[in-house]
Amino acid sequence: MTQTSENSVLLEVRGLIKRFDDKPVLNGVDLVLPEGQIKMVMGPSGCGKSTLLRCINRLIDPCAGQVIFRGEDVTRADTDVRLLRQRIGFVFQHFALYRHLSALDNVTLGLRKLRGMSRADAVDKAMAELARMNMAEHAAKYPSQLSGGQKQRVAIARALAMDPAVLFFDEPTSALDPLMSREIVGVIDQLCADNVTMLCVTHDVDLARAIEGNVVFLDEGMVRAEGGANALFEDHDDPRIRAFFSRDRRS
Ligand SMILES: Nc1ncnc2c1ncn2[C@@H]1O[C@H](COP(=O)(O)OP(=O)(O)OP(=O)(O)O)[C@@H](O)[C@H]1O
Numbered sequence: 001m002t003q004t005s006e007n008s009v010l011l012e013v014r015g016l017i018k019r020f021d022d023k024p025v026l027n028g029v030d031l032v033l034p035e036g037q038i039k040m041v042m043g044p045s046g047c048g049k050s051t052l053l054r055c056i057n058r059l060i061d062p063c064a065g066q067v068i069f070r071g072e073d074v075t076r077a078d079t080d081v082r083l084l085r086q087r088i089g090f091v092f093q094h095f096a097l098y099r100h101l102s103a104l105d106n107v108t109l110g111l112r113k114l115r116g117m118s119r120a121d122a123v124d125k126a127m128a129e130l131a132r133m134n135m136a137e138h139a140a141k142y143p144s145q146l147s148g149g150q151k152q153r154v155a156i157a158r159a160l161a162m163d164p165a166v167l168f169f170d171e172p173t174s175a176l177d178p179l180m181s182r183e184i185v186g187v188i189d190q191l192c193a194d195n196v197t198m199l200c201v202t203h204d205v206d207l208a209r210a211i212e213g214n215v216v217f218l219d220e221g222m223v224r225a226e227g228g229a230n231a232l233f234e235d236h237d238d239p240r241i242r243a244f245f246s247r248d249r250r251s
Pocket residue numbers: 020025043044045046047048049050051052
């Protein structure tokens with residue numbers, strides 16, 4: 001890990017509140033993500049992790065609080081939501097690749113449709129990102145011909161190809177067997193070394209430990225603890241946090 005703590009702030013969440021039909025889900029979440037760093041969001045099922053990601057990229061609107069993205073309040077009504085989403089690369093648990101497109105065309109699609117790139121330029125850019133993910137030799141294959149780990153590499157290449165300011169991961173290893181999970185842990189570790197800014201929702205204790213990133217522990221819609229992954233797991237004095245991690249270790 002070569003990340004430093006001196007970087008400027010890319011994303012700041014201030015007092016974020018979200019209710020669904022009067023049911024509180026986020027109860028005042030604060031979070032700071034410096035440029036070039038990774039933050040892992042962990043916590044029990046239903047504590048609001050995905051809701052937090054969706055509020056930040058305005059797939060849903062928070063009830064109160066602010067999201068400051070490179071100094072700009074993107075919760076304002078006049079925010080250019082399309083531009084905001086272009087600055088956030090999203091990597092999903094189940095890859096979300098188009099089955100009828102090759103790995104290469106899954107990556108070129110956004111470059112051509114959203115960026116208006118020529119086919120030749122899009123292919124150059126896509127091949128560079130696939131090579132970065134060690135997937136160049138599989139570029140012509142369709143998702144059904146790829147392993148889960150390879151599909152996730154293509155999904156990451158697709159997100160990176162759009163030159164996002166930050167990558168959001170929503171459970172990037174949950175759909176993978178242990179061997180493929182380790183493969184993706186290696187990829188994320190490499191992105192950390194490359195100073196890619198990342199916000200990663202995960203249940204995967206092994207991922208959080210291996211990456212040694214900063215962990216935000218969310219419970220009942222609030223940040224209950226924050227710190228280095230290994231320190232939180234081993235030394236935290238809150239029994240709920242210890243219970244969470246010991247339960248995960250057995251699963
Ligand atoms: N669109 C919605 N309408 C109503 N309730 C919702 C909606 N989206 C999420 N919720 C509720 O909000 C709570 C938090 O959901 P969320 O998916 O953010 O949790 P999570 O921490 O990501 O869970 P998991 O770890 O199981 O994925 C849950 O009780 C969920 O049922």
